[in-house]
Structure formats: C-alpha cells, structure tokens
Amino acid sequence: MTVPLGIGDPRPPFGWRLPESVPAQTGWQVQVAGSAEALADGRADLWDSGEVDGDDQHARYAGAPLDSRAGAHWRVRVRDADGSWSAWSALARFELGLLRPGDWTGRWISHPAWYADDVDPRVGEGLPLPLLAGEISLAERPVRARLHVAGAGVYYASINGTPVSDAVLEPAYTDFPRRVAAASHDVTALVRPGANVIGIELGPGIAHVYPHQDRYMKFYGSKLSPRAIAELEVHYAEGSSVRFGTDDSWRAAAGATLRSHWFGGEDYDARRELPGWNEPGTDRSGWTPAVIISGDGPAPVARTCPPLRVVERLPALTRTVATDGTPVFDVGVVQAGLVELSVDLPAGTHLRLVPGDQLDDFGRVVQSKPTTGSPIFNTVITGDGPLRWQPRFRYDGFRYVEVQGLPDHVGPDAVTALVVRADNEPVGTFETSVPLINSIHTIIDRAVQGNMYSVLTDCPHREKLGWLEQVHLLFDVVAYNYDVAAYYRELLATIAEAQTEDGLVPDIAPEYVVFADGFRDDPNWGGVIISVPWQLYRWYGDLAVLQDHYPAMVRYLDYLTGRSEDGLLPYGLGDWIGLDKTTPVPLVGTWGYWRAADAMINIATALGRTDDAERYRALAAKIVDAFRRAFHDPGTGRYGGGGQAAELFALDVGAVPEPDREAVLDRISASVDEAGITVGEIALPVLFRILGDAGRHDVLWRFANRTEHPGYGYQVVHGATALTEAWDGPTRGLSQNHFMLGAIDSWFYRHLAGIGQAAGSLGWRELDLAPVVVDGLDAVTARTRGARGDVAVAWRRDGETFRLDVTVPAGSVATVRLPAWPDAKAVVPEIAEPVTPGADGRPSWLVPAGTWSFELG
Incomplete structure (x- = not known):
C-alpha cells in the first residue's frame, strides 16, 4: 500500500x-x-x-x-x-482514518423496515433493499474533503450520483457486532458549493443471512442487520472545517433490488429505479425518515488492506442452446465475480440467470449441493430502454450462465463475467516448455483468485466461508504469486478476533456459523494463528507481526496442550479428502500439535523469549516421543498404517531415525510412482516439501505429468479451467473452483524454477537459486517479488548446453546452485565466488545483487 x-x-x-x-x-x-x-x-x-x-x-x-x-x-x-x-x-x-468510535459524529442508521433492536434474521425478509440519502450544503468549494464510511452487510456510497470508489462488496468479512471495516475516500473532486447528496445503497450480505424458502442456504442467521455510518469532512481554504454525519435528517426509500441473499441469489426490477435518487434537487418528501440505531453499535475500524475490485472482464465466448431451447452463455473459464447482463428488451421482460461451473448432458447448467449449492439464481425484470445490470450485493462462482426467458435474437454479447478478487498486486509468473505444467499452474492461480476475497474462502458458491487450513498450508502458493503483506496482516486480525476465551481458534473465521467436532476444532485449521505470523515474518521480515500476536499464539498452544493426552492430540478431521483412508486421525492431529509447538520455538527465539523457547522445545520433544511410541510398528518399520501421509508426517516431526529415513523415502516414492498421490490436503504440502528437499524430483515430475486419476493432469485433460475440489473433480462433480490441492505450485517455483530463500534467511536477504533439471523439461522462466524486490530465474537447456539467467534484487545475495553435470565446464560471472557444494554436490557460487548469467556445457 x-x-x-x-x-x-x-x-x-x-x-x-x-x-x-x-x-x-x-x-x-x-x-x-x-x-x-x-x-x-x-x-x-x-x-x-x-x-x-x-x-x-x-x-x-x-x-x-x-x-x-x-x-x-x-x-x-x-x-x-x-x-x-x-x-x-x-x-x-x-x-x-478514524481510529476511535468517538471520532465519528455520525450515527448508525438504516431503513426502519430493515432494523430491529434484537438480532432477527427475518428482518427485511421479502422487502426491497434500502436506499439512504443525506443532503448537505457547502458554503464554498473545499480544498480537501474526505468521506469516511462503513456499513454492515454490503454497501455502496456515492456523492452527487458518482461512486466514491471502484471497490465492490464492501465491507470486508469481520465479526460484525464487534468490528466493521471502514474506508476513507478522497472526495474533494466530487463535492461542490451548495447542495450535495451522499447516497448509500444497503444490502444484507453475509452479515444478515435470512431464511430463504426457495433457494440455497449454507446457513442462516443474523450477525447484524443492514446499516451504515458515514462522516463527510470538508476543509476550506481559510483553515476552517465542517463535518456532516449520518443522522435523523437522512431519508430512506426502497430501491430496485427486490431482495438479495448471500447464497441464493438476487432479484432486481428495473421498473422500480428512482432516477436521481442520490443527486441534489430530487424530491424526497415521500421518503421515510431513516432510523437511528439505538446503542453504541459496532466499532468502525479503518481498513488496512486492499479492497475487492473487478480485475478482469470476460465476455461470453459462446451462446449455445440446450436441448430444451434454454440459452446458455460460456465465459470460457471458471472464476468468481459478477454476472453482467446487457440487453435492450421490452419493459417487463422477466429473466432468470442461473450460474454454474458445469453443464449436464443436455447442455443445461448443473447445480447440486456438492457442486455449487442449489438452487442459486438471479432474476431481472427489464425497464424502458437498454439495461446493463449486475448483482450489487452478492457474487457467484461460475463459468456458464443459463438465461431463462431470453429471446432468440440476443447474442453472446449479452453476458460478461466481471472477475472480482482482493486487489493484491500480482507479483509472480511461471512458465515452462511443457504446456501441461503451464496449464496446471494456470488452474491453480485461477482457483486462488476465485477464493481470494476479504478472507481466503474454499469455494465461491457453496461455502463462501473462511476455512483456515488453506491460509497457512498454502501460504507459499499465495505469496509467490501475489503481494499479500497487508492482506495477510488483516486476515490475522480477523482470525485473532475469532479466538474464544478458552484459546480455541475455530476452523472458520469469522465464525458466522458454529460447526461441531473437528469442523470447529482441528489443530491443522486453528494452527493458523501460530503458522501465519511466522510465515509473514519469514517472507516479509516483519517482526512486529510476531510481537502483536504472540499472546494469542501462547493461548492457542496452551489450549491444545489442555486437550492433549500424554503428548497426543487424538481428534480432528484427519487428512481431509485423502484417498488413503488408513491414516489415523490422531496421527494427523498430533502432527498439527507438533507443528504448532515447533513453530513456537522459532517465534519465541526471534522475540528473545529464551525461557519460552526452551519450554516449547521440551514440549515438541515430548510430542515427537509420543508420536513415535503411538504410531511406529517395530515389526514392519512403518508408521500409522504405512500410507503415504502417515509416513510423511513421521518424517516431518523427526520420528524416523536417521538411518531409516532413506528407506521411508523410498517407500513413499515407490507408492507415488505406482498409485499417484493418495494423501489429502493436510499432507500434500508436506509431500512436496519432504520429497523436494530430499531431491526426489523425478518422482514429483512424473506425478506432475500424470493425466490419469489421481493427478493434476487428469483435471486439465478433462477440461478444468480452475483447480477443482477433488483429484477427479471435473468428472466427479464437487466444486470446480477450490485451491486446497494447489501445493504443487510451491514446488514449481521453489524447485523447477529454483527460487527460494536460504535456510534461516528472513525477508529474502539470502536467496537460494537452485533450479532442478528433469527429463522432459527444457526451459523454465519465473519471477516473484520478495520483501526486497523482484527475484527472477530463466533457464534453458539445448542438447548438452545449459544456460541460467538470474536476477538478484538490491539488498539480497544469492547462492546459485547449478545442476551437477559430470564433465561439464561452467562459465560464470567474474564476480561470482565459489562456495562449497552442499550434500547434493551441485557446483555453487555466491553472487551479489544484479542480473547474472551462468552456462554449463
């Protein structure tokens, strides 16, 4: 920022x-x-x-x-x-922005039909969504004007008919009764001498999910009914200033959106539009006085990360007709955002828009509970003249849009997908000489985008909830591709806010619905409160994030210890969505417990808390000992049933004696070659890290190119345009936009491209640039941005010649490790200093900041 x-x-x-x-x-x-x-x-x-x-x-x-x-x-x-x-x-x-509730002179207001003193999810049900307008008068043109605004649900603010921002679906997910994210806008160019009007459109969003009889609901319940608070501050040339806040002079009316349900859909009637409703000179005498909400209300807290924006427009590529005559539009890729409809039809034409990411054998959109949820649809009634409409207060995950009631003459230009995500700057690129690998990277990135909203969701239709395991297990996948320094700090604030008094961090944050058992309490979800601060510190070098969240981390680890039994944590969801069902749930839970304790050793050490570090070191050793005693079979030498996941976790915690490590790695490698990867989402990042660090890249490369089930290539050849929820997602169903299996992207960057930090490096001070050459791969070009600037690698081999170009940002140094080619002669920059090869025997040089070329031949 x-x-x-x-x-x-x-x-x-x-x-x-x-x-x-x-x-x-x-x-x-x-x-x-x-x-x-x-x-x-x-x-x-x-x-x-x-x-x-x-x-x-x-x-x-x-x-x-x-x-x-x-x-x-x-x-x-x-x-x-x-x-x-x-x-x-x-x-x-x-x-x-405004730091304290007392800094707001404005009051929380709403339409009286949409507000009740008690939390009632049925408030406003069946009523059009409200418009709020406040008219103010300025003595002269100000030299500076700021609008501070917040809302519960979803809001859009305007001044004199012009939007104050291009952000959409404001505000961010929060625990709405406790905190609402506020935004500040420079509106100097929008205000003028004389009459001015501030307009606010309100919708329920996820803050107020009312019961819906005819459409899909993941859950229903109200955290806070729709409301808004605003403060306009204007500063005049002579030094004076005036503030205008939301108060009882504001007026409220029913708008053209008949209803909006966060999960089920939105209904709009263009005939109900009120032209000029948010502009000066409009007669609002028939409007209802806005209601001032009693009590103090939630605290508006200034937003500290980028908002959601439309980042891409995807016009429909085709308009097909299903066997029953229903027109279906295809925007080409599965993504998340808004359906934009552009038509010019007679007033009163009723249209139903059904979004989805799959088609059935008859060419109709597929919706079901395991896929998108069902039914989900938006309805539009046209008014006089051309209409361009999009949902205002909700979004969908889709590739296809079925438009029922559309005349035959309307072409494919009637539908466009507006791709929406958190506006984190893209910083990563990755491309190879193998089209299948490029496609795998592309579908993973598309799924990350489709779930990178104000929290990281797991799918943009059926769930729309902030499940937390992906936030930390796939941190590198997200951070290699996007600048998420501010975004992840905001995620952490939301996660810490969800922590309960006894220290539990629930599996979702914000906790809009309380699930049971492992779906609320699993260390591989809740462990995010410890893992993410450490990951942010490692990636961006910001010690403050450890300092700020250390008390919450201590409370969570103490909570896990209180639930443990002799060093084991015998509960949770296990290795979720794994194909191998032999992995014991207590083994996976205990790994998550150990991972939290192990991270706390490093965190306490970084903060200079040596006594805490020793305590956590003893705890981690106790967990490892319990793990070994509980899950190791001395007769077979295997761990926890002998599946890939169990043995990977045993390697990771250090339960495998050093003389036995190669044998365990051999078993895992042989299993992957024979059966593909059978682990679930918890073990998957561990697999790529453990096998990658052990140099088993040929095994991983063969899996990456696998096109049968299970495999990423299976998804690509069966038409996936975003990563799906299961290995066989395109043919099995489930969500077609789900990034939990995306861990291979980290291996792409770290090993195929060779972009990584050296052991112990923080904030990309010391780079380890060590590209891996495997059979069938002739070139890789990749770039990312660390805390100190852009890091780039491009390598190509042609016959017996290998060329590597690297870019090291100012402030960093890099160890460049070339492939170990027997009898090859290396040509290196004069400035490069040879260093002792590591255990892999690769010839290595140290280079400073700059762009450097290396050759082998």
Missing part, C-alpha cells in the same frame, strides 16, 4: 526497496513530517529515526503519536557498503 488513505494503524510499518546504485545496505534513516514542505526544509517534525545501522529494509513508526485523520509524508535514505549515503527517496504519503 504505497499511498494509503484511511489506515487504522497509528504505528504503521514502512518498507522500501533499494535503488540499483545501492546493491547492499548497511544503514538506513527514515524521516516523517506533517507536510511535504517540512521534509523539503529538512524538518522531520513527526519522527526522525536517525542513522540506524543494519540491512533491515523495514521499520515501524516510533515518532510523535498520530491521531485520527493525521496525514504525513515520509522518506528514506540508505547507506551502502562503502559508507556512502544515498539521496533521499521520493516522498510517499499516508493518512489515518
């Missing part, structure tokens, strides 16, 4: 990347001032870090206290290895 507006952290973290002229940093200095002019004059009136020794490329604000609405400029300079200081960077600006 380079120029963030309305952030909620009064001690924001700063980060920077080095210019090419400074390949290595030995010191830094950050200055922060209330104005650009002050910094230009050399006055850091808010904070001057002074000259700090070190190569950290991040710092946390430690200056004068920042309050609500504070705006500041900052800059940084760095010292190179020769002791010379760089010039100051360009200025960047940030501005705080």
Whole structure:
C-alpha cells in the first residue's frame, strides 16, 4: 500500500526497496513530517529515526503519536557498503482514518423496515433493499474533503450520483457486532458549493443471512442487520472545517433490488429505479425518515488492506442452446465475480440467470449441493430502454450462465463475467516448455483468485466461508504469486478476533456459523494463528507481526496442550479428502500439535523469549516421543498404517531415525510412482516439501505429468479451467473452483524454477537459486517479488548446453546452485565466488545483487 488513505494503524510499518546504485545496505534513516514542505526544509517534525545501522529494509513508526485523520509524508535514505549515503527517496504519503468510535459524529442508521433492536434474521425478509440519502450544503468549494464510511452487510456510497470508489462488496468479512471495516475516500473532486447528496445503497450480505424458502442456504442467521455510518469532512481554504454525519435528517426509500441473499441469489426490477435518487434537487418528501440505531453499535475500524475490485472482464465466448431451447452463455473459464447482463428488451421482460461451473448432458447448467449449492439464481425484470445490470450485493462462482426467458435474437454479447478478487498486486509468473505444467499452474492461480476475497474462502458458491487450513498450508502458493503483506496482516486480525476465551481458534473465521467436532476444532485449521505470523515474518521480515500476536499464539498452544493426552492430540478431521483412508486421525492431529509447538520455538527465539523457547522445545520433544511410541510398528518399520501421509508426517516431526529415513523415502516414492498421490490436503504440502528437499524430483515430475486419476493432469485433460475440489473433480462433480490441492505450485517455483530463500534467511536477504533439471523439461522462466524486490530465474537447456539467467534484487545475495553435470565446464560471472557444494554436490557460487548469467556445457 504505497499511498494509503484511511489506515487504522497509528504505528504503521514502512518498507522500501533499494535503488540499483545501492546493491547492499548497511544503514538506513527514515524521516516523517506533517507536510511535504517540512521534509523539503529538512524538518522531520513527526519522527526522525536517525542513522540506524543494519540491512533491515523495514521499520515501524516510533515518532510523535498520530491521531485520527493525521496525514504525513515520509522518506528514506540508505547507506551502502562503502559508507556512502544515498539521496533521499521520493516522498510517499499516508493518512489515518478514524481510529476511535468517538471520532465519528455520525450515527448508525438504516431503513426502519430493515432494523430491529434484537438480532432477527427475518428482518427485511421479502422487502426491497434500502436506499439512504443525506443532503448537505457547502458554503464554498473545499480544498480537501474526505468521506469516511462503513456499513454492515454490503454497501455502496456515492456523492452527487458518482461512486466514491471502484471497490465492490464492501465491507470486508469481520465479526460484525464487534468490528466493521471502514474506508476513507478522497472526495474533494466530487463535492461542490451548495447542495450535495451522499447516497448509500444497503444490502444484507453475509452479515444478515435470512431464511430463504426457495433457494440455497449454507446457513442462516443474523450477525447484524443492514446499516451504515458515514462522516463527510470538508476543509476550506481559510483553515476552517465542517463535518456532516449520518443522522435523523437522512431519508430512506426502497430501491430496485427486490431482495438479495448471500447464497441464493438476487432479484432486481428495473421498473422500480428512482432516477436521481442520490443527486441534489430530487424530491424526497415521500421518503421515510431513516432510523437511528439505538446503542453504541459496532466499532468502525479503518481498513488496512486492499479492497475487492473487478480485475478482469470476460465476455461470453459462446451462446449455445440446450436441448430444451434454454440459452446458455460460456465465459470460457471458471472464476468468481459478477454476472453482467446487457440487453435492450421490452419493459417487463422477466429473466432468470442461473450460474454454474458445469453443464449436464443436455447442455443445461448443473447445480447440486456438492457442486455449487442449489438452487442459486438471479432474476431481472427489464425497464424502458437498454439495461446493463449486475448483482450489487452478492457474487457467484461460475463459468456458464443459463438465461431463462431470453429471446432468440440476443447474442453472446449479452453476458460478461466481471472477475472480482482482493486487489493484491500480482507479483509472480511461471512458465515452462511443457504446456501441461503451464496449464496446471494456470488452474491453480485461477482457483486462488476465485477464493481470494476479504478472507481466503474454499469455494465461491457453496461455502463462501473462511476455512483456515488453506491460509497457512498454502501460504507459499499465495505469496509467490501475489503481494499479500497487508492482506495477510488483516486476515490475522480477523482470525485473532475469532479466538474464544478458552484459546480455541475455530476452523472458520469469522465464525458466522458454529460447526461441531473437528469442523470447529482441528489443530491443522486453528494452527493458523501460530503458522501465519511466522510465515509473514519469514517472507516479509516483519517482526512486529510476531510481537502483536504472540499472546494469542501462547493461548492457542496452551489450549491444545489442555486437550492433549500424554503428548497426543487424538481428534480432528484427519487428512481431509485423502484417498488413503488408513491414516489415523490422531496421527494427523498430533502432527498439527507438533507443528504448532515447533513453530513456537522459532517465534519465541526471534522475540528473545529464551525461557519460552526452551519450554516449547521440551514440549515438541515430548510430542515427537509420543508420536513415535503411538504410531511406529517395530515389526514392519512403518508408521500409522504405512500410507503415504502417515509416513510423511513421521518424517516431518523427526520420528524416523536417521538411518531409516532413506528407506521411508523410498517407500513413499515407490507408492507415488505406482498409485499417484493418495494423501489429502493436510499432507500434500508436506509431500512436496519432504520429497523436494530430499531431491526426489523425478518422482514429483512424473506425478506432475500424470493425466490419469489421481493427478493434476487428469483435471486439465478433462477440461478444468480452475483447480477443482477433488483429484477427479471435473468428472466427479464437487466444486470446480477450490485451491486446497494447489501445493504443487510451491514446488514449481521453489524447485523447477529454483527460487527460494536460504535456510534461516528472513525477508529474502539470502536467496537460494537452485533450479532442478528433469527429463522432459527444457526451459523454465519465473519471477516473484520478495520483501526486497523482484527475484527472477530463466533457464534453458539445448542438447548438452545449459544456460541460467538470474536476477538478484538490491539488498539480497544469492547462492546459485547449478545442476551437477559430470564433465561439464561452467562459465560464470567474474564476480561470482565459489562456495562449497552442499550434500547434493551441485557446483555453487555466491553472487551479489544484479542480473547474472551462468552456462554449463
């Protein structure tokens, strides 16, 4: 977030990347001032870090206290290895939002028909969705204007008929009664002297899921009925300012959206549109006074990560006709977002839009409980003139849209998919010489996008819930491809908010519905509260995230210990969706318990809590000992039934004695070659990590190219355009947009491309660039962005020649490990320093920042 507006952290973290002229940093200095002019004059009136020794490329604000609405400029300079200081960077600006509930003069308001003092999921059922409008008058044109706004459910805000943002489906998922995400907008260009109107459209979203008799519901219940709070602040040239908040002068009316259900669909009647409803001069005398909601209401808290946006438009490629004559539109790929309908039909034409990601044998959209949920549909009634419509208050996962009631003459341009996701910047690319591998990467990325909403969901239709195992088990897959530094910090806040008083972290966050047994309490879901802070620290080098969440981590591990039995954790969901049913549930739960304890050793050490680290080291050793005693069969030498997952977990926790490791790896490798991968989503990242680190790349490569079940290639050859929920998803059904099996993408980047951090490195200080050459793969080109800048690798082999080009960002160093080719002569850059090869025997060199080429031949 380079120029963030309305952030909620009064001690924001700063980060920077080095210019090419400074390949290595030995010191830094950050200055922060209330104005650009002050910094230009050399006055850091808010904070001057002074000259700090070190190569950290991040710092946390430690200056004068920042309050609500504070705006500041900052800059940084760095010292190179020769002791010379760089010039100051360009200025960047940030501005705080409203930090405390008391900073809002506005009140929570709603349409009276949509509000009740008690939490009632039936409030508003069957009623059109509300519009809210507030008219204000400005004495003159302001020099600065900010609109702070928050809402429960889904809201859209406008000023004088113009949207204040291109964000959609605001606000983010939160525990709505406790916290609602607020946004701040620069609306200086939208307001004008005289009359102005602030308009807010409201929908129930996931905050208020009312019972729906004729459509699909994952659950129903109300966290908070639809409502909004807004604050317009205008500043005039002479220095005065005025605030206008939501109050009892606002008016409410019923809009053209007849109803919206987060899971089941949305109904819209264009004939009910109120032209100019959010513009000055409109007669609102017939509107209903808005109701001020009693009590303090939830706390609006400034958002600290990118919002959801439309990131891609996919016009329908074809318009086909099912055997019964129903028109069906195909946008080409399974994705998540909004169906846009563009038609010009007689007023009163009734249309039903049925989204889905599969077709049946008759050409109709398939909906069922295991796939998308059923029934899900949107309805549209046309008005006079051309109509362009999309759902306002909900979204779908789909590839196909069945439009019932559409005349025959309407062509494929009537339907477009608006792809929506959290607007995290894409930073990763990966391409090889093998089309099948490229397709696997593509469908994984499409599934990540389809579930990268304000939380990481597991599918964008049937569930729309923040199941937590993917958040940490697939962190590398997400982070190789997207900048998620701010996004994951916000996810952590939501996860920590869901933690119960006894320390439990539920399997979903926010916990909109309370599930039972392992579906609420499994260490491989709840362990996210420990794993993600460590992963963020490892990836981005931000120690503050460990400091902020350490108490929650301690409480969770204490909770697990309280539920353990002699070092074992005998409950949970097991290795979810695994094909091998022999893996004991207690073995998988105990692995999750050990993983949490093992991570806490590193976290406590990083925070200087040596006593805690020793305590967790003893706990982890106790768990390993219990694991070995409970799950090792001395007669066969196998673990937990001998399946792939059980033996992988045994290797990972260190229960396998060193002399036996190769034999266990051999058994797993032979099993993968014979039967494919039979593990579930919990063991799958472990498999790619364990076999990859052990150099068993030929086994993994053969699996990657496998086109029979089970295998990624099976999905590709059977038409998957996003990763599916099961290995045989395209032919079995289930969700066609589900990224839980996407762990191979990390192996693609880390090993086929060779992009990784060295052991012990933090924030991409020390890189390990070690591409793997396997039979049948002739070239790989990949790029990602670490905390210090872009890391790129491109390699190609042609006959007996191998060429490798690497880019190392300023502030980093890299060990480049070439393939171990007997009798090959290496041509390396003069600046490269040879280093002792590791256990794999690969010739290795150390290089500084820059772009370098290596050859073998």
